[in-house]
Amino acid sequence: NLSTKLDRAFKTLKGQGSITEINVASTVKEIRRALVDADVNYKVAKEVTDKIKDEAMGRDVLISVSPGQLMTKIVYDELTELMGGEKQDIVIKGEPAVVLLSGLQGSGKTTFAGKLANYLKKQNRSVLLVACDVYRPAAIDQLKVLGEQVGVEVYSEPENKNPVQISQNAIEYARKNSKRVVIIDTAGRLAVDEQMMSEIEAVKRAINPSETLFVVDSMTGQDAVNTAKTFNDRLNFDGVVLTKLDGDSRGGAALSIRAVVEKPIKFISTGEKMEALDMFYPDRMAQRILGMGDVISLVERAQQQFDEEEAKRINQKIRKNQFNFDDFLSQLEQIKKMGNLKDLVGMIPGMGKAMKDIEIDDDAFKPIEAIIKSMTPKERAQPELLNGSRRRRLAKGSGTDIQQVNNLMKQFEDMRKVMRTMNKMSQTKGGMQQMA
Numbered sequence: 344n345l346s347t348k349l350d351r352a353f354k355t356l357k358g359q360g361s362i363t364e365i366n367v368a369s370t371v372k373e374i375r376r377a378l379v380d381a382d383v384n385y386k387v388a389k390e391v392t393d394k395i396k397d398e399a400m401g402r403d404v405l406i407s408v409s410p411g412q413l414m415t416k417i418v419y420d421e422l423t424e425l426m427g428g429e430k431q432d433i434v435i436k437g438e439p440a441v442v443l444l445s446g447l448q449g450s451g452k453t454t455f456a457g458k459l460a461n462y463l464k465k466q467n468r469s470v471l472l473v474a475c476d477v478y479r480p481a482a483i484d485q486l487k488v489l490g491e492q493v494g495v496e497v498y499s500e501p502e503n504k505n506p507v508q509i510s511q512n513a514i515e516y517a518r519k520n521s522k523r524v525v526i527i528d529t530a531g532r533l534a535v536d537e538q539m540m541s542e543i544e545a546v547k548r549a550i551n552p553s554e555t556l557f558v559v560d561s562m563t564g565q566d567a568v569n570t571a572k573t574f575n576d577r578l579n580f581d582g583v584v585l586t587k588l589d590g591d592s593r594g595g596a597a598l599s600i601r602a603v604v605e606k607p608i609k610f611i612s613t614g615e616k617m618e619a620l621d622m623f624y625p626d627r628m629a630q631r632i633l634g635m636g637d638v639i640s641l642v643e644r645a646q647q648q649f650d651e652e653e654a655k656r657i658n659q660k661i662r663k664n665q666f667n668f669d670d671f672l673s674q675l676e677q678i679k680k681m682g683n684l685k686d687l688v689g690m691i692p693g694m695g696k697a698m699k700d701i702e703i704d705d706d707a708f709k710p711i712e713a714i715i716k717s718m719t720p721k722e723r724a725q726p727e728l729l730n731g732s733r734r735r736r737l738a739k740g741s742g743t744d745i746q747q748v749n750n751l752m753k754q755f756e757d758m759r760k761v762m763r764t765m766n767k768m769s770q771t772k773g774g775m776q777q778m779a
């Protein structure tokens with residue numbers, strides 16, 4: 344499934360210091376495969392991942408997050424933006440406002456008509472539902488049942504087989520009966536066909552709706568995109584309703600449709616209850632597509648594992664009195680990873696207020712890091728080498744002064760002293776325990 348695939352993808356990045364061309368390429372490939380598995384159209388998935396790759400390559404990963412975490416964030420942001428960023432409302436305009444529903448048979452138009460009526464009625468609007476599915480006699484009854492359920496009147500002409508006339512008559516009826524919103528439910532076919540298309544096109548031309556919505560079953564995966572494209576070419580609809588998201592649909596259709604027809608998704612439908620209608624939030628859908636909860640915990644687990652290994656390694660070095668500046672630097676990174684220093688301090692009860700006006704930021708470590716980074720690998724491994732002239736060179740190279748370098752050396756020596764003492768103590772204790 345998707346999260347194991349991403350798990351694999353992020354494994355490549357686990358514990359690596361930076362995002363490089365090589366680890367990005369393999370990660371991006373995995374992400375693309377995962378997206379396609381979540382029903383995202385291949386072409387769209389390719390476009391998305393190409394963008395992600397560009398974005399990732401430009402980032403410097405040294406600061407506080409692992410490449411895996413950064414990558415997750417990049418993917419999430421990219422998906423959110425591709426699906427429109429912000430949620431978009433339905434446009435209710437006109438006297439009356441007219442909402443026309445289109446889509447294949449079984450996509451959920453009639454069910455959605457009832458839900459939308461319910462939603463608008465709750466906003467204190469007077470709504471009229473119109474049955475324009477003239478092919479299936481049961482369709483009128485289905486809408487009537489839903490209308491009754493939500494307390495909204497249903498307009499129908501059982502003898503009339505002309506959807507253009509019915510919808511025009513319904514709008515006339517709405518005007519006379521002071522209904523402010525008219526929702527027109529239409530007939531769909533099992534597959535795209537010419538008669539259905541020209542019929543709904545004629546209805547649209549005749550009534551000029553303020554909102555034409557295309558209703559599509561999210562479970563239909565890749566087909567959903569083609570259907571959306573065909574309907575959009577003929578109707579130039581205003582928005583999409585994605586239904587049946589309560590099933591195992593991964594929601595990839597949302598991304599593909601948005602990318603291919605460039606129309607916003609306005610609602611999602613998540614069940615047969617009249618209340619199961621939601622606005623479409625791009626960020627939430629991005630989470631769903633990514634299985635974000637899973638991914639984030641996976642990345643965190645990977646990170647934790649890495650941290651534990653690192654801690655074990657450093658412990659060993661301390662025990663062997665080999666702790667050096669490389670280890671010191673790595674410890675600094677660990678501390679920084681815990682987050683913003685000010686936030687950390689703010690979490691200590693009582694400290695938040697007291698520290699409010701005091702500047703502490705992540706820059707606090709900068710001079711120390713700069714000094715350590717000015718050392719040669721040999722100097723980092725063997726701090727004893729750092730005599731007066733080398734220290735002066737470090738001060739110059741790091742943009743600090745000799746005082747700061749000396750301070751750091753002193754702190755470091757103190758640390759090593761404490762470590763040595765602790766080692767001795769634990770050895771003595773261990774020895775004594777052994778004797779006993």
Ligand code: GDP
Nearest residue numbers: 448449450451452453454586587612613614615
């Ligand atoms: P229409 O042919 O486009 O009017 O589709 P319908 O509204 O009649 O829906 C077709 C079937 O899908 C019906 O059995 C509905 O109960 C069901 N359905 C519609 N929307 C949803 C949804 O969001 N979730 C689920 N699980 N079923 C739905």
Ligand code: MG
Nearest residue numbers: 452453476482
């Ligand atoms: Mg129907």
